[in-house]
Amino acid sequence: MKVEYINPFLSATLEVLKTMAFMEAQPRPPVLKNNGDSLGDVSGIIGITGPVRGSLSLSFSSACILKIVANMLGEEFPAINAEIKDAVGELTNMISGAARQKLEALGYKSQSSLPTVVYGPNHQIKHRCEAPTIAIPFVTQAGPFVVEVSFANQ
């Protein structure tokens, strides 16, 4: 996976979180993920096809996503419910869309599938791609979350 694929996802995440949830996130240096130990309570996954083909996931702890969605919707939620899962799907869609626009500006036009949301305490996500998976950790006032991208050129 080329390094130039990473930055569109990093900056798209920051932009969408700021615009939709009025939240500043601090990105930590992207890391090469060698095993499947990124854990989340709720994740959004979306497939990307085209000259750049792979998958994108966002994985949040409960505390982190409850705060993000409270900011997005102006309403507090005590636990993960259908609205939270819908919001995770929407965030995944928006970050994928914003990142794909940036990839297109670099000459890589791609399509995305529709997002799937996974819920379950401490589930693991493993991207199946010939190329390595890059994990971009983010820190917010409500805790950390992680964006993972795995892409191969066709």
Added chain:
Amino acid sequence: MKVEYINPFLSATLEVLKTMAFMEAQPRPPVLKNNGDSLGDVSGIIGITGPVRGSLSLSFSSACILKIVANMLGEEFPAINAEIKDAVGELTNMISGAARQKLEALGYKSQSSLPTVVYGPNHQIKHRCEAPTIAIPFVTQAGPFVVEVSFANQ
């Protein structure tokens, strides 16, 4: 979602399981999934793009996937490990590929992303699609599993 989208996934699942794991599965009638209560211990998820856009998932209990992969690889595994997760990704890829060939024969040419594998006891998968999600339950000698498809025409 059109009914004619369902059968390619149903028959692709039966074919791949028979070819790869020498296992007969009995499909149960597909059901419209109204909430996110299909549970699995390990799932494969893949995105589909093109005129038919959406997502496909396969969700297995531990017992069921351990038996399927034992048949595939000719080796018993006591618990879900990296090889089992790889096999789930591979099965997802193959079923998606076989189903997309059948969809193409019906006039719907599509692309697929690369699969993502989710692991975590009793996780839930929710497809985010304007169209409903159809769940196709299968019964095998090692227990049940479920294939879910959610597609919208572009």
